[in-house]
Amino acid sequence: MGCEVCLPIARGYTIYFAEEENAIKLASYFQSFQEDSWKFIADRFVWLKESILFDLLDYLEVHMILDNIYAVLSSLSDPLKNLNDLRPIGSFKQEREASWIDTVIEKSSLCTHFQPIVKVTDGKLEVIGQELLSRGLDEDGQIIPPYKMFEAARIRNRLFALDRACRIQSVRNAGVVGDQLIFINFIPTAIYVPEHCLSSTFKIIKELNIKPEQVVFEVVETDEVRDLEHLKSILHYYRSHGFKYALDDVGTGFNNLRVLEQLKPDIVKLAIEFTDGVSRDTDKQKVAQSVLNIAHDMSALALAEGIEREEDLHFLEEMGYDLFQGYWIAKPQPTPMKSIDVSLSSSCI
Structure with a gap:
């Protein structure tokens, strides 16, 4: 038995595009993934599973300016809850680099x-x-x-x-x-x-x-x-x-x-x-x-x-x-x- 703090959970993120045209440009990119792994939730906002966020970081580095895109850890059930904690999406690179620890924990x-x-x-x-x-x-x-x-x-x-x-x-x-x-x-x-x-x-x-x-x-x-x-x-x-x-x-x-x-x-x-x-x-x-x-x-x-x-x-x-x-x-x-x-x-x- 364990609480959600200790047990492995599927992570998701709310992404905010300061420039609406960037969200429009990425629509076709998101559609290449399974429907249950992402969702447009409002103007300039999209919710993603963590695996897509990590792929997106590489894509954005080549095709867009990261400074105008922000992200925050969130759940699909309430994706707009933590918007005050939005930070530049580039800062989540360290999350990706450290994600190996999840496997260490889950496999003991x-x-x-x-x-x-x-x-x-x-x-x-x-x-x-x-x-x-x-x-x-x-x-x-x-x-x-x-x-x-x-x-x-x-x-x-x-x-x-x-x-x-x-x-x-x-x-x-x-x-x-x-x-x-x-x-x-x-x-x-x-x-x-x-x-x-x-x-x-x-x-x-x-x-x-x-x-x-x-x-x-x-x-x-x-x-x-x-x-x-x-x-x-x-x-x-x-x-x-x-x-x-x-x-x-x-x-x-x-x-x-x-x-x-x-x-x-x-x-x-x-x-x-x-x-x-x-x-x-x-x-x-x-x-x-x-x-x-x-x-x-x-x-x-x-x-x-x-x-x-x-x-x-x-x-x-x-x-x-x-x-x-x-x-x-x-x-x-x-x-x-x-x-x-x-x-x-x-x-x-």
């Missing part, structure tokens, strides 16, 4: 990579959890980087659908993690009503017999959050069902220390901006200490992500950080690492 062409999260025990790294990171797959099975997927989803207004697809795929692949903690990312702006938007996620967790206390839902891209109360309601919903939640990129943007105190996460992740080089930068050390103090004051674990150097890990471990994650420890990979045969060098202990 995704895979999961795992990055270990560790603690330090007697100078050795002990794996206590895995962050599950989604990657797209193109038609040849090659990896599509996450930043490319989410940028395309933003352009296509499919961010909600992609977040849901990634979350569900991660949960389906979580069984291989065993009894370790399972970190699953979610974008809070992609969840409207937790009871509805998270039902599929919770159902799969139950089917796989994963214990709720193993699962840590990690809030990402909180710089986009404008409704703090809505985010609180989502986090409360997670916690009321026995799950944990973590706050990502603490110390930057939206995730200032005041907000951290309001959200009261189970795990606080220090942003990489303050982790990388912290052993040599007193300003970063001050931020790291402040985040650590607040985390421990609220009985949360402090996790330093983005560990790129052994000396930074050692410095933060000495400061009191509980957990660590980063490329120096291990890069994300297709199968989870259950253990890491690495000890801190004697010079760092």
Whole structure:
């Protein structure tokens, strides 16, 4: 079950011709397509299915001036509803270029990579959890980087659908993690009503017999959050069902220390901006200490992500950080690492 935000829908557009003669000239062009895929709806207005719009862009570049033609996403049932949002038709080229993300979402062409999260025990790294990171797959099975997927989803207004697809795929692949903690990312702006938007996620967790206390839902891209109360309601919903939640990129943007105190996460992740080089930068050390103090004051674990150097890990471990994650420890990979045969060098202990 899903709402229209997440499910694939046939897109259509209302096209407006500032010069009536252009609409007349294109009449024969439109008639070459099936009748149910386009319709003249008023003087200078025509409604098109998206596939025709994409073809039309190429035709117009050769035969007409794009500046005098405008378009807006619309439905055939009410094609004149969003006319205030009309914009130059040429700007929809990026929609066409990003349309591949629809196939990724609808076919769930995704895979999961795992990055270990560790603690330090007697100078050795002990794996206590895995962050599950989604990657797209193109038609040849090659990896599509996450930043490319989410940028395309933003352009296509499919961010909600992609977040849901990634979350569900991660949960389906979580069984291989065993009894370790399972970190699953979610974008809070992609969840409207937790009871509805998270039902599929919770159902799969139950089917796989994963214990709720193993699962840590990690809030990402909180710089986009404008409704703090809505985010609180989502986090409360997670916690009321026995799950944990973590706050990502603490110390930057939206995730200032005041907000951290309001959200009261189970795990606080220090942003990489303050982790990388912290052993040599007193300003970063001050931020790291402040985040650590607040985390421990609220009985949360402090996790330093983005560990790129052994000396930074050692410095933060000495400061009191509980957990660590980063490329120096291990890069994300297709199968989870259950253990890491690495000890801190004697010079760092």
